[in-house]
Structures are given as C-alpha cells and as structure tokens.
Amino acid sequence: MSKKTHRSFTLRVDTDFYLTLAASAQAEGIPLNQLANRLLRLGMDKHVSLEKAITSLLLDRMVDDPELKAAIAAQVQA
Incomplete structure (x- = not known):
C-alpha cells in the first residue's frame, strides 16, 4: 500500500x-x-499562457475579418 x-x-x-x-x-x-x-x-x-492571451487580444483589436483572424491564429499556434 x-x-x-x-x-x-x-x-x-x-x-x-x-x-x-x-x-x-x-x-x-x-x-x-x-x-x-x-x-x-x-x-x-483552463489556464492560458500570457503570450497566447496577448496574441488573441491583439488579433481581436487589429483584424476585423474572421477568416483572416483564424488564419493568423493558426499560424501563430504552429
């Protein structure tokens, strides 16, 4: 035991x-x-790294097109 x-x-x-x-x-x-x-x-x-949180925040503020935003997010995560 x-x-x-x-x-x-x-x-x-x-x-x-x-x-x-x-x-x-x-x-x-x-x-x-x-x-x-x-x-x-x-x-x-549920913890998210600070780097991922900042990237997501920047994408939300800088990119309006949802498809472009998804493509950029995929490249950042790769």
Missing part, C-alpha cells in the same frame, strides 16, 4: 474573498481546503 503524501503552501487572500470561499464551502458541505483544491485544479485546466 503506497502512502499518499501532501504538500502545502500558504496563500494569502483578502478577507472578502476568504469569506466568499468559506461560505461556498459551507453551502456545499465540504471543507474549505477541498473547495480551494478543486478551484485551483479547475483553474489550471
């Missing part, structure tokens, strides 16, 4: 955010730590 290890770190958040998280955890009937883990994992799954 393998022993599962856990790592921890301190995350400081403002009071309002903490109270919102705590209320959400209580409403779901789960520990705050479990909710925070779930949200962090979901966030990592």
Whole structure:
C-alpha cells in the first residue's frame, strides 16, 4: 500500500474573498481546503499562457475579418 503524501503552501487572500470561499464551502458541505483544491485544479485546466492571451487580444483589436483572424491564429499556434 503506497502512502499518499501532501504538500502545502500558504496563500494569502483578502478577507472578502476568504469569506466568499468559506461560505461556498459551507453551502456545499465540504471543507474549505477541498473547495480551494478543486478551484485551483479547475483553474489550471483552463489556464492560458500570457503570450497566447496577448496574441488573441491583439488579433481581436487589429483584424476585423474572421477568416483572416483564424488564419493568423493558426499560424501563430504552429
């Protein structure tokens, strides 16, 4: 039987955010730590690199033609 290890770190958040998280955890009937883990994992799954975000923002502002925008985006990602 393998022993599962856990790592921890301190995350400081403002009071309002903490109270919102705590209320959400209580409403779901789960520990705050479990909710925070779930949200962090979901966030990592949806994480977009800063470079991709900037490229997308620039394309949206500089190119009006949807087909041209898609072609440029495909070239940037290649």
